[in-house]
Amino acid sequence: MMSRPCPIVFDLDGTLIDSAPDIHACVSAVLRQHHITPLPLPRVRSFIGGGVELLWSRIIAACSIDPVHRPALIAAFMARYHDATALTRMFPSVIEVLGRLADAGHPMGICTNKPMGPTLQVLDHFGLSHLFPVVVGGDTLPQKKPDPAPLRLALERLGTVDGNALFVGDSAFDAHCATAVPVPFLLYSGGYRLSPVAELPHDGVFDHFDALPDLVAETLMARPRSA
Numbered sequence: 700m701m702s703r704p705c706p707i708v709f710d711l712d713g714t715l716i717d718s719a720p721d722i723h724a725c726v727s728a729v730l731r732q733h734h735i736t737p738l739p740l741p742r743v744r745s746f747i748g749g750g751v752e753l754l755w756s757r758i759i760a761a762c763s764i765d766p767v768h769r770p771a772l773i774a775a776f777m778a779r780y781h782d783a784t785a786l787t788r789m790f791p792s793v794i795e796v797l798g799r800l801a802d803a804g805h806p807m808g809i810c811t812n813k814p815m816g817p818t819l820q821v822l823d824h825f826g827l828s829h830l831f832p833v834v835v836g837g838d839t840l841p842q843k844k845p846d847p848a849p850l851r852l853a854l855e856r857l858g859t860v861d862g863n864a865l866f867v868g869d870s871a872f873d874a875h876c877a878t879a880v881p882v883p884f885l886l887y888s889g890g891y892r893l894s895p896v897a898e899l900p901h902d903g904v905f906d907h908f909d910a911l912p913d914l915v916a917e918t919l920m921a922r923p924r925s926a
């Protein structure tokens with residue numbers, strides 16, 4: 700009996716989309732409002748991946764801001780972040796490759812630390828919503844990646860059987876989350892990763908989305924499959 704194509708869950712920021720310029724623009728606007736000199740884009744990009752709260756913990760530390768301002772800063776940021784898509788781009792070939800994987804029958808989902816509001820907005824903006832029947836955001840559960848709970852929820856909602864699924868992401872948050880579930884992890888090396896590839900647990904690595912369908916097939920072939 701042929702087994703059905705396995706579910707594939709994707710991280711969002713730094714994996715499918717380069718959203719750092721929009722996040723940087725929102726952060727800079729909020730800092731300017733508070734008369735604080737904005738940080739350079741690469742610095743803000745290095746703070747992305749652990750969700751909004753961790754992003755702001757890092758900004759507050761980097762700019763030596765009094766933590767008493769934290770709630771106001773985060774509220775002002777969220778008001779801008781909700782529909783910030785103007786500077787965001789999909790990584791090359793993402794739309795074509797997602798279409799190929801969907802046509803091959805893989806059920807697909809998103810597991811991101813980005814809050815649900817901006818996540819749904821950006822998926823809609825890029826015409827990706829219909830590809831992802833399951834979306835777990837950074838505020839869906841109390842836990843965020845690298846805790847396994849959000850990815851486990853996405854896999855459960857996609858009907859994963861016996862861990863027969865794949866997770867695709869770009870960061871240490873994603874790699875350690877996949878290990879904790881556990882589920883095989885494919886690392887996109889062109890995203891916001893801070894650690895060397897060799898230091899992140901992974902079952903495959905790719906630097907361009909054109910390589911992903913073959914990598915998916917190879918990874919699944921190398922593993923025992925459930926019916």
Ligand SMILES: O=C(O)COP(=O)(O)O
Nearest residue numbers: 711712748749750811812
């Ligand atoms: O909001 C973030 O920090 C990044 O979210 P991600 O999980 O899609 O990389």
